[in-house]
Amino acid sequence: MSTILVVGSVAFDTVQSPSGSVSRILGGAATYFSLAASYFAKVRAIAIVGDDFTEKEERVLLDRGVDIRGIERVPGGKTFHWAGHYLDSLNEAKTLATDLNVFQGFDPKIPKEYEDSDFLFLANIDPKLQANVRRQMPKVKLVGGDTMNYWIAGFRSDLERVLQATDVLLINDGEAKMLADDKGLARAANKILTMGPKALVIKHGEYGATIFFGNGEFGGGTHPFRAPALPIEEVVDPTGAGDSFAGGFMGYLASQSQVTRDVLKRAMFYGGVMGSFAVERFGTERLRSLTRDQIDERFRAFQELSHLP
Amino acid sequence: MSTILVVGSVAFDTVQSPSGSVSRILGGAATYFSLAASYFAKVRAIAIVGDDFTEKEERVLLDRGVDIRGIERVPGGKTFHWAGHYLDSLNEAKTLATDLNVFQGFDPKIPKEYEDSDFLFLANIDPKLQANVRRQMPKVKLVGGDTMNYWIAGFRSDLERVLQATDVLLINDGEAKMLADDKGLARAANKILTMGPKALVIKHGEYGATIFFGNGEFGGGTHPFRAPALPIEEVVDPTGAGDSFAGGFMGYLASQSQVTRDVLKRAMFYGGVMGSFAVERFGTERLRSLTRDQIDERFRAFQELSHLP
Numbered sequence: 001m002s003t004i005l006v007v008g009s010v011a012f013d014t015v016q017s018p019s020g021s022v023s024r025i026l027g028g029a030a031t032y033f034s035l036a037a038s039y040f041a042k043v044r045a046i047a048i049v050g051d052d053f054t055e056k057e058e059r060v061l062l063d064r065g066v067d068i069r070g071i072e073r074v075p076g077g078k079t080f081h082w083a084g085h086y087l088d089s090l091n092e093a094k095t096l097a098t099d100l101n102v103f104q105g106f107d108p109k110i111p112k113e114y115e116d117s118d119f120l121f122l123a124n125i126d127p128k129l130q131a132n133v134r135r136q137m138p139k140v141k142l143v144g145g146d147t148m149n150y151w152i153a154g155f156r157s158d159l160e161r162v163l164q165a166t167d168v169l170l171i172n173d174g175e176a177k178m179l180a181d182d183k184g185l186a187r188a189a190n191k192i193l194t195m196g197p198k199a200l201v202i203k204h205g206e207y208g209a210t211i212f213f214g215n216g217e218f219g220g221g222t223h224p225f226r227a228p229a230l231p232i233e234e235v236v237d238p239t240g241a242g243d244s245f246a247g248g249f250m251g252y253l254a255s256q257s258q259v260t261r262d263v264l265k266r267a268m269f270y271g272g273v274m275g276s277f278a279v280e281r282f283g284t285e286r287l288r289s290l291t292r293d294q295i296d297e298r299f300r301a302f303q304e305l306s307h308l309p
Numbered sequence: 310m311s312t313i314l315v316v317g318s319v320a321f322d323t324v325q326s327p328s329g330s331v332s333r334i335l336g337g338a339a340t341y342f343s344l345a346a347s348y349f350a351k352v353r354a355i356a357i358v359g360d361d362f363t364e365k366e367e368r369v370l371l372d373r374g375v376d377i378r379g380i381e382r383v384p385g386g387k388t389f390h391w392a393g394h395y396l397d398s399l400n401e402a403k404t405l406a407t408d409l410n411v412f413q414g415f416d417p418k419i420p421k422e423y424e425d426s427d428f429l430f431l432a433n434i435d436p437k438l439q440a441n442v443r444r445q446m447p448k449v450k451l452v453g454g455d456t457m458n459y460w461i462a463g464f465r466s467d468l469e470r471v472l473q474a475t476d477v478l479l480i481n482d483g484e485a486k487m488l489a490d491d492k493g494l495a496r497a498a499n500k501i502l503t504m505g506p507k508a509l510v511i512k513h514g515e516y517g518a519t520i521f522f523g524n525g526e527f528g529g530g531t532h533p534f535r536a537p538a539l540p541i542e543e544v545v546d547p548t549g550a551g552d553s554f555a556g557g558f559m560g561y562l563a564s565q566s567q568v569t570r571d572v573l574k575r576a577m578f579y580g581g582v583m584g585s586f587a588v589e590r591f592g593t594e595r596l597r598s599l600t601r602d603q604i605d606e607r608f609r610a611f612q613e614l615s616h617l618p
Contacts, residue, residue, distance in 0.1 A: 018492075090492070183327075183399070185515060186540035206494060207516035210540060226537040226614050231495035231519060262618050269617065305535050306615050308578065309571050 002254035003042045003116070005140075006033045007108050007133050008123025008243075009080055010047040010057075010071065014097075015282065016085035019236040025283040026057050028080065029123035029146070032240035035287040036247025036274040037121075038064040039295055041254035044114045046070035046133070048106045050077035060288060070111050077102035090235045091205045110136050119254045121246060122166070124148050127158040134165045142259055144168045144250050145197075146242070152179050164196040168264075170246050172203045186212075189224070199264060201249065201271070203242055205229070211268055213261070220261040227268035228306045230276040230298075237282045241275045244287060248274030273298045311563035312351045312425070314449075315342045316417050316442050317432025317552075318389055319356040319366075319380065323406075324591060325394035328545040334592040335366050337389065338432035338455070341549035344596040345556025345583040346430075347373040348604055350563035353423045355379035355442070357415045359386035369597060379420050386411035399544045400514045419445050428563045430555060431475070433457050436467040443474045451568055453477045453559050454506075455551070461487050473505040477573075479555050481512045495521075498533070508573060510558065510580070512551055514538070520577055522570070529570040536577035537615045539585040539607075546591040550584045553596060557583030582607045 008030035014023045030047045037043045044067040049057075051073065061068050080103035084093040108129055120137050122130040122145040134143060145166040151159050152175060159179075163169065169192065173185065179195075180188035185202065189212040192200050198217035203209045208228040215222045249271035256263045273295055277286045317339035323332045339356045346352045353376040358366075360382065370377050389412035393402040417438055429446050431439040431454040443452060454475040460468050461484060468488075472478065478501065482494065488504075489497035494511065498521040501509050507526035512518040517537040524531045558580035565572045582604055589595045 184542065184544065186542045189540070190542070204516055207513055208535075208537075212540075223610075223613060224540050226517075226540075228517075228535040228537075228615075231498070231521075231533050231535075233493065233495045233499070235493065265617055301532075303617065304532060306537075307617070308574055308612065 001042050002118040003044060004037055004119040004121060004250055004254050005044045005046065005110075005114050005117035005137065006030050006037070006121045006123060007046040007130070008033060008125055009103060010045075010049050010053065011080040011082050011103075012052070013239055013283065014081070014083035015237055015239055016087060017090070017235075017237050018087065019234060020282070022237075022282045024081065026060055027082070027239060027283055029240075029243040031061070031284060032243035032278060032287065033121060033123055033247040033250075034061060034066045035064055035284055036244040036278070037251030037254070038066055039274075039290060039292060040248070040251030040270070041119070043067065043251075044070060044117055046108045046110065046114070048072045048074060048102050050074050050079040050102045053079050060284060064288065067114075070109075070114055072109070074102040074105070084239075086238055090238050093239065108133050119250060120144070121250050122146065122162065123243065123246070127151050127155055127162045131158065131162040131165070134162060142167045142253060144170060144246065146170050146246060147175065149175060149178055160195060166197050168199045168201060169197040170201040170203065170242070170249065172205070172242065176200070176202045186224075201268070203245060206231075208272060209245065209268060211264060218259065218261045218264055225265045225268060227272045228302060229272055230302065230305065232276060232279065235279045238279050240284070241279050244278035245271040245275040248272070269299055269302050270295075272302055310351050311427040312353060313346055313428040313430060313559055313563050314353045314355065314419075314423050314426035314446065315339050315346070315430045315432060316355040316439070317342060317434055318412060319354075319358050319362065320389040320391050320412075321361070322548055322592065323390070323392035324546055324548055325396060326399070326544075326546050327396065328543060329591070331546075331591045333390065335369055336391070336548060336592055338549075338552040340370070340593060341552035341587060341596065342430060342432055342556040342559075343370060343375045344373055344593055345553040345587070346560030346563070347375055348599060348601060349557070349560030349579070350428070352376065353379060353426055355417045355419065355423070357381045357383065357411050359383050359388040359411045362388050369593060373597065376423075379418075379423055381418070383411040383414070393548075395547055399547050402548070417442050428559060429453070430559050431455065431471065432552065432555070436460050436464055436471045440467065440471040440474070443471060451476045451562060453479060453555065455479050455555060456484065458484060458487055469504060475506050477508045477510060478506040479510040479512065479551070479558065481514070481551065485509070485511045495533075510577070512554060515540075517581060518554065518577060520573060527568065527570045527573055534574045534577060536581045537611060538581055539611065539614065541585065541588065544588045547588050549593070550588050553587035554580040554584040557581070578608055578611050579604075581611055
């Protein structure tokens with residue numbers, strides 16, 4: 001079974017949505033990614049936490065077989081805490097507080113046991129740290145990455161450096177338009193494909209996601225591919241949807257013997273599937289206890305939603 | 310060949326977009342609808358114009374075989390004129406001027422020759438007029454309709470009356486949420502399906518469109534179906550995209566011997582196809598000179614974009 005190494009945040013989230021509110025529940029990009037990917041491949045996580053990250057939180061990851069030897073504990077430190085709400089729109093979080101805590105001093109170290117990982121996912125952290133990790137993992141088969149407006153706006157040259165060494169970038173509409181400095185989505189995508197990535201996944205929230213390909217990459221031309229998102233009556237908590245998408249996407253890639261164009265297309269559906277589960281409950285609740293049958297059943301629902309008979 | 314009767318606006322549009330600007334070119338919902346539908350079925354139009362609507366404009370519709378005997382001329386009158394721009398966003402027009410002119414006195418009369426029409430499309434006009442037309446066409450096989458925020462906000466009871474007699478309503482995200490008074494798209498859709506329509510098409514602009522079905526209607530359950538929109542590098546003029554979608558959608562329905570669930574799904578693709586052509590040039594230019602081969606080729610591009618191999 002292939003292994004995926006993910007580097008990113010583990011956090012406690014305080015979230016309000018129209019469905020209710022929760023306080024300091026386990027979250028963070030590396031957490032959502034790991035849980036979602038764990039249904040497809042062996043996941044190894046690198047992150048940093050304080051001593052408020054207890055055995056209870058550990059269990060969530062260990063129960064899904066996630067290797068957490070790369071999660072650094074800072075004695076006396078506090079874990080990254082994010083607070084936000086979705087009361088105005090389920091499509092966009094309003095941030096109320098960002099307490100970086102130990103995350104501020106994050107300097108990812110790759111445990112010896114992780115060095116033979118097959119796939120690498122650089123979740124949304126400082127692009128300097130992403131580049132650092134990337135350099136230490138020269139032999140991985142495929143590198144996926146994420147970023148956000150903050151790094152695009154203020155740390156462009158660092159970001160450009162890591163993009164040169166990223167195979168598949170996964171970002172949302174707003175980030176893509178900002179990165180390319182172009183309001184047209186298709187044009188923005190094609191500009192970003194000149195910055196290094198061989199393929200670019202642009203996530204459209206409740207409308208799904210599109211993958212754009214560099215010409216000739218992964219054995220095909222430039223035709224994009226679009227996967228839908230499931231129309232869900234009650235989105236309880238959108239937090240982590242994008243990271244869960246990335247987990248399903250990368251996890252599926254890692255489960256296949258080769259990353260071809262067709263495998264990437266199916267990975268888009270598995271990304272959507274895992275994102276759709278994530279938002280059904282607060283935090284990681286739904287991602288903890290899925291079965292492969294439930295995942296495949298939802299995959300078929302995505303096909304029925306988008307494929308002509 | 311089946312016939313579709315469309316009632317709506319014929320207008321002159323003044324449009325600015327990042328690609329350039331045009332002044333007083335032929336537009337209006339009935340125009341875009343008729344041209345798009347004309348590739349699939351025989352179209353009959355009811356509208357009102359002034360004497361600035363000359364033989365040149367007539368030719369655009371006649372060349373596509375559109376029956377314009379129902380287009381009323383008001384001697385000495387001026388045709389509806391709309392001015393707007395897409396400089397801030399291609400997804401939303403900023404209206405600069407709306408000169409209703411003769412459209413203000415529009416009181417649609419159905420010519421005797423139109424009375425045997427098979428399908429009816431009520432484009433976005435006063436719901437009182439829509440209801441009037443609907444009443445005069447009791448025997449049509451299927452009624453499609455459109456509306457907009459203005460009628461939803463201020464003329465709700467009129468709108469509710471016509472919705473009771475509409476089979477398929479085609480509106481956009483914002484309109485659906487406003488009509489249902491619900492920010493959740495899937496919930497909004499299900500509320501609207503209790504207002505009369507058997508199926509509801511919600512258009513998501515550059516992200517495609519979703520059709521929601523009333524339970525048991527058109528021979529199936531409640532599973533929605535989503536068609537993508539084509540990622541286009543240069544959207545020249547978004548005006549009329551929604552009406553062209555409706556034209557492709559209704560046109561395809563009219564071209565089939567029966568309106569089944571599967572036919573409605575394919576109609577969603579043809580709607581997207583005609584919308585994608587419309588935005589490639591200013592005004593109706595692209596819709597005037599298509600071939601059925603070009604339409605089918607784009608249909609296949611939509612399939613390739615959204616279907617797993």
